[in-house]
Amino acid sequence: SQQGEEDPQALSIQEGENATMNCSYKTSINNLQWYRQNSGRGLVHLILIRSNEREKHSGRLRVTLDTSKKSSSLLITASRAADTASYFCATDGGGSYIPTFGRGTSLIVHP
Amino acid sequence: KAGVTQTPRYLIKTRGQQVTLSCSPISGHRSVSWYQQTPGQGLQFLFEYFSETQRNKGNFPGRFSGRQFSNSRSEMNVSTLELGDSALYLCASSLGLAGGDETQYFGPGTRLLVL
Numbered sequence: 554s555q556q557g558e559e560d561p562q563a564l565s566i567q568e569g570e571n572a573t574m575n576c577s578y579k580t581s582i583n584n585l586q587w588y589r590q591n592s593g594r595g596l597v598h599l600i601l602i603r604s605n606e607r608e609k610h611s612g613r614l615r616v617t618l619d620t621s622k623k624s625s626s627l628l629i630t631a632s633r634a635a636d637t638a639s640y641f642c643a644t645d646g647g648g649s650y651i652p653t654f655g656r657g658t659s660l661i662v663h664p
Numbered sequence: 665k666a667g668v669t670q671t672p673r674y675l676i677k678t679r680g681q682q683v684t685l686s687c688s689p690i691s692g693h694r695s696v697s698w699y700q701q702t703p704g705q706g707l708q709f710l711f712e713y714f715s716e717t718q719r720n721k722g723n724f725p726g727r728f729s730g731r732q733f734s735n736s737r738s739e740m741n742v743s744t745l746e747l748g749d750s751a752l753y754l755c756a757s758s759l760g761l762a763g764g765d766e767t768q769y770f771g772p773g774t775r776l777l778v779l
Contacts, residue, residue: 584764586767595771595773596707596754596756596768598768598769601767641707646763649763650720650763650764651712651722652697652709652762652763652768654707654708655706656706656707
């Protein structure tokens, strides 16, 4: 079963706009990671946030984590056409240590 | 440093056959994990190997098996293929065990089509 569930499933925006996608999970976690996947290829790691962190930045990426709500969000600022991809959150499965991915958000950035 | 490589990239098989997929991790990485990705089920964890030992296993039937060699290269085998096994099979490597705070580095995947 999926631990993380991304919302929305699909997002279409114009270049320069911000894109926000959310992830909800079911069990307690030690950390949560975000990945990007281009056109059914391999995933690329974007950022990791630990359970004791509330916010983390990396370039144009901003990730927040609310463990009380079991949710995380990924904000991409000033989107570019090259950001077009699917974005996945992945938890560590809590005590299972089995990486568990959500179904992903498909982002399309129109030039 | 070379990335994770997977061979073959594309494969067409018929029901009942078996298939072996190969994954070469990043040099120095000791963990190799396998995932199945389908439109319906998303990305699902198959198993993880670390130092030639299976450390974790997902909820897949015994037809799915794997192994890891002393050089950390890993193979995944699927026997008695079913139509539902058609998927993108992804391999990921990491320095330590996946599922902690290790970053996983993914290969490009092997796209398997079962006819």
